Amino acid sequence: DGGITQSPKYLFRKEGQNVTLSCEQNLNHDAMYWYRQDPGQGLRLIYYSQIVNDFQKGDIAEGYSVSREKKESFPLTVTSAQKNPTAFYLCASRLRGLDPNTEAFFGQGTRLTVV
């Protein structure tokens, strides 16, 4: 079955530690995205990538980093510089990133809790 897999579903970390969230897709989509979801704030864009080895900052990139070494993978690292990292993180992909008529497919999300 084709889709987007995020792992793990739940993640707990101590304050000050970096943590990497996994996102893998087997849809052969060009574009991948990371969003953060907080109650009342909707989905806020962290980073996005149209092609391998290229990515752009979204609206709330501070304290986060990404890589896109393979088309199917777009891991997100939450660094210790992120002041409030506890949130629900969603990964998405689109077949053609530069086509406004291409919908996004979302993973099931990772809930990160930093204590």
Added chain:
Amino acid sequence: QQPVQSPQAVILREGEDAVINCSSSKALYSVHWYRQKHGEAPVFLMILLKGGEQKGHDKISASFNEKKQQSSLYLTASQLSYSGTYFCGTYGSSNTGKLIFGQGTTLQVKP
């Protein structure tokens, strides 16, 4: 920069209608609509393109006024299954691949 959705929350009885609005401060190429059930991933509903026609399937339809940079989602004769949080996503006319979402509208349909 996020599109603004209104209202923030709606409570309906089965069979009633609802309208959810989405407004952007920037020129848009397209507007996307998604629904998220609690604890699940958002699911695609429809895309409206600049210069395109109003879209719809079943009893859910949407319109896009590109001059006003606004879109509306219409849910008619609502069903219990329509409950969830609705997000509009906007794709800017600069065509950079950036897709951003509003803060969401929570819809609750009661029997």
